[in-house]
Amino acid sequence: MLQSKYNKQSSAVSDLNSAAQFLIIDCGTQSVRALIFDRHGTLIAKSQVPLEGYFSDQPGWVEHHAHYFWDSLCRACQKLWSLPGVERTNIVGMTVTTQRATIICVDKNGEPQRPAITWMDQRTATKLPTIKWWWRLAFKVAGVKQTVTQFMENAEINWLWQHQPDIVQRSEKILLLSGYLNHQLTAQFKDSIGSQVGYLPFDYKRHRWAKKSDWKWQACPFLPKHLPELVSVGGQIGEVTASAAEQTGIPTGLPVIAAAADKACETLGCGALAKHQGQISYGTTATFNILSPKYIEPIRYLPAYPAAVPNFYTCEYQIYRGYWMVSWFKQQFAHKEFLEARETDTSTEALLDNLAMKVPAGSDGLILQPYWSPGVRYPGPEARGAIIGFNDGHTKAHMYRALIEGIAYGLCNGKEKMEKRSGRRVTELFVSGGGAQSETALQVTADIFDLPVLLPHTHETSGLGAAINVAVGLGVFDTYSDAVDSMCHVSRRVEPNPQNVPLYRKLYRQIYRKLYPRLAPFYRIIKNLD
The missing domain is CATH 3.30.420.40 (ATPase, nucleotide binding domain)
Structure with a gap:
């Protein structure tokens, strides 16, 4: 069932027994956490490195040196291996879940070409691309002309084309933070469908890059070469390279599975799969979420995001600055x-x-x-x-x-x-x-x-949701419902x-x-x- 060299060499992987554990990298806004969960949803070990050093060269800008994210990931992993209960031979697979909408421009070797533009950044473009007249007419009739204009103003690619076109031209890829970390681990320019949240030419309804005729290519004009190959949630992105293993201590050849963005993983990690269940994330951005097999825009003309369950949607209402x-x-x-x-x-x-x-x-x-x-x-x-x-x-x-x-x-x-x-x-x-x-x-x-409020058994719900992606992706569980039944537990109920x-x-x-x-x-x- 599992195909990597590491899988063939490890009895823990071939047996998929109760000792199987999953390594999760959860890179949020405030810290990078390296987490190990078992198949029962127990957090075996946790190592945390704070993310500091965000900087603003201009009012409203929020940037970070991209290498710092990777360096912090490496530090978190190296700290993890010395913690009690950690046995690297029990780890059967890993994944990455990250903050959303943070953009990194890289060359063909994955080297950043400028600091990362984070999701908190508020810069706007003033020189906007031209959208075909029929799209402009359609937006005017629909009453969303201002919404589309604001979308273009906020799209980082438009600011880059306006102020740093040379960087856009020489960049091999323009990745989300998840895609950058996946490349650092596997040397593959691949990212999860579940991580695609941002100002991108992405078809949120069909979970793929938009067709060339779609207005999003005009509104945020990426070059086709800039975008990574997309992998379905639970699919394999690649394996940990020897170079990444040397820097992190993660075993070479460990399979890297596609998870989803942090908010989507939180919903899954809470176990909120049923129609009558909602989920609140009281994070830096506060959100209310429901999981849906149908594409439902939470507010008209705002997309439903990819869920941490394949072919599902996370319908999300945001309070941007929340907690x-x-x-x-x-x-x-x-x-x-x-x-x-x-x-x-x-x-x-x-x-x-x-x-x-x-x-x-x-x-x-x-x-x-x-x-x-x-x-x-x-x-x-x-x-x-x-x-x-x-x-x-x-x-x-x-x-x-x-x-x-x-x-x-x-x-x-x-x-x-x-x-x-x-x-x-x-x-x-x-x-x-x-x-x-x-x-x-x-x-x-x-x-x-x-309503009654249910509190999960762990605060690390985004990491747990990502662990479920690994567990189902590697066949430890046949379905997401089975995985949730085994790995998600309610610790308290507040009436x-x-x-x-x-x-x-x-x-x-x-x-x-x-x-x-x-x-x-x-x-x-x-x-x-x-």
Whole structure:
């Protein structure tokens, strides 16, 4: 069943017995993690290297030296091998799951030609390509002309053609971070279908590069040579090369399997496969997701992304800066808690969470709209954040709880939109990501959604979802349902507080849902002042 040299040499692979383990590289925004899971979903070992050194040469730019991602991966792996319980001979396969929409230009040897442009980067192109007249007419009739224009402005390839055309011309490939790391491991210019999230000429409905007649080739004009070969989720991208093995300590010849992007893997790692289940990721970008066998745009003209299950879609509603706002709040308002946390060997987040738990539901009328960054279609490019309802009794703790409630309100709004478009009703909710470690966030989410919240047995749900891709891809399990039954477990169930639900329902329906339509005209005026 398994074809690599390493597979033939390893009894663990040939037997596919209970000792089989899976190596996962999870490269997020804040860290690179090397993880080992077994076939029961147990996290055997974890090594983590923080990602620092993001830099901005201009306001709004967020770049990183591409080699740093690979160097951090190597460091994480080398630290892993000395941890208790780690036996390299038990590892039967590996995969990579990464942050989405981070772009790296490389030459024919995979050497970066410029720093990576990360997903947080907000630069825009001012010299836009021309789209054929019939497409322009169609977009105008459909009422999405501004959406398409914003798509072109945000597409990194258009900025590169405008400002650094020589780099575009000499680049052999323009890869997502996942494709870059896959090449570093295997020397193959291949990437997973499940990782294709970004400003690319990708057909999200058919899970392939768009046809040459598709408008996306005109809107983001990659050269055909720039794009990697796509591999289905669960397919084999290649094998670990001798060079990569020397740098990482990963066994030479270990099969590298195609996983999906981090958010899609989180949904799978929670086990949220059923129609009645939704999943929230409280990460740097906060999202509400459902898995669907049908292509359903979460908001009209915004695509459903490839799922971590082959031929499925992740229908996703985003709050772009999501739990990044926790970091923002810490930097701006939590200096006292930061110092106290350092002295007491705890975290600033834990201290803030304790304060927020003492504030009543609804934050005594303080309501936050969490659009700290604009969206492509909803909220629109004019969007801003807002906090309303202040009085002299409000404290820092009220603001922090209002922030948590505001993100939950926003995702609840996304759930309603998703249910309307899909015809499905979500009655059970998984919550994962860094924010899921907050007791306040879990209870607030249950209360605002008025649904039971299920907490997975591990915080490393994106890594677990990627491990499921390896397990099914290598035939350890026949189906994704079988793998989820064996590897995904619920550690806790948080029920809504019936005393809080009516208050949140009133605040959400009578105030929160009306905030953006009422404030949008003022946001447009502010935007024109920029």
